[in-house]
Amino acid sequence: MTAKPKIIVLDDDPTGSQTVHSCLLLLQWDVETLRLGLKDASPIFFILTNTRALTPREAETVTREVCRNLKQAITVEGIADFLVVSRSDSTLRGHYPIETDAIAQELGPFDAHFLIPAFFEGGRITRQGTHYLSTNDVDTPVHQTEFAQDSVFSYHHSYLPDYVAEKTQGRIPADQVQVFSLDAIRAGSHQRLMALTGNTCCAVDGEQQSDLDRFAQDVLQAAAQGKRFLFRSAASILTALAALPPQPVDPQHMNTYVRQGHPGVVLVGSHVQKSTQQLYILLQAPGVTGIEVDLVKWHQDDTSDETRHHLLQSTLEQAHTAHSQGQTAVIYTSRQELTFADSQTRLNFGKQVSALLMDIVRSLPADLGFLISKGGITSNDTLSQGLALRTARLLGQILPGCSIVRTPDSHPQFPGLPVVLFPGNVGDEDGLVTVYRRLAWESTGA
Incomplete structure (x- = not known):
């Protein structure tokens, strides 16, 4: 069986580890501290950048600094296989695409970057490319919730291709965003993943953890065959990628x-x-x-x-x-x-x-x-x-x-x-x- 890649998470606030356990959270990102994360026995570690509390320019500066130090640490530790996740809010607030652009420029090139905001423990699901907040069996498109009115990170679309077009100011048109639907994920996505090139923007559905578990299997298989992927996600995809056993204390x-x-x-x-x-x-x-x-x-x-x-x-x-x-x-x-x-x-x-x-x-x-x-x-x-x-x-x-x-x-x-x-x-x-x-x-x- 192919060894799993190291999962490196740049977390824009410290809550992205909310579905995993027994791993390191790094509060600093000098090369020596990053090496601690790379050497740790856990398949995943988190770098707490806190960029959601920063201005756009500050967020970009911090992200680039982390990536440049990561590149050195990865070289020193001889890490060949790794996945990079820009973990952010499950209600779509945060510095997108600033952070993914910076990561792509510093650590790329990538074949694709995936938007996966589903967070099942918090009632966030994505269906047919539209992201919902699910409460008491009522699914509300997130642009109709208080989170979309955020005074710093407001937005007007729950359909992720339209959200991408809005946030990139048309640089990535909605019709160029590929949607991985529930049916496609459940049928298997490996062949489609292998065909992605040029940092294609993809929106990924998810209604339950098994959906992302299946998608993660295909992602890891494609990565093992040389594909390079970047993720902009909430926490649930991390559960799938890390595949950890139950936590030690309930x-x-x-x-x-x-x-x-x-x-x-x-x-x-x-x-x-x-x-x-x-x-x-x-x-x-x-x-x-x-x-x-x-x-x-x-x-x-x-x-x-x-x-x-x-x-x-x-x-x-x-x-x-x-x-x-x-x-x-x-x-x-x-x-x-x-x-x-x-x-x-x-x-x-x-x-x-x-x-x-x-x-x-x-x-x-x-x-x-x-x-x-x-x-x-x-x-x-x-x-x-x-x-x-x-x-x-x-x-x-x-x-x-x-x-x-x-x-x-x-x-x-x-x-x-x-x-x-x-x-x-x-x-x-x-x-x-x-x-x-x-x-x-x-x-x-x-």
């Missing part, structure tokens, strides 16, 4: 990772509607203390240093008091919608808010039992800045689509701390309280 028993049964902290930065619904249900649970970070006042005060200092000190005082009383502090940013002059101003304020939250993380109680981070950008910053990690080991999923990692035992402040990376738009209304209960029941009886 979700119901992950409280075994909690440090000495101590209470934890939940940090909620995401503002999507689902996150807010989950937050309000969590705040009603026993054993939690809600602490609101008032962004409205800070925004109205033109993000003054004095207001920031007061917010930081007040939040930390409440968090430490809750912890000393055996409560899990739920620290959340105010839910009101703020208005900004333009997307750049919004991004800049987002960075300031994240910096404040990371100052909070760095000053949390030293004997913290666990940390739950809600929101993709918040989670990335928690790992890379708040906890200052170089790498983290993914333990698995505590909820479908919701990863848990652990800091190294050598961490100077929080050794062996379990950290949940909870995407903003994943889980039902009880998702956040379910994760809390799975970790906190020992200390709270919840």
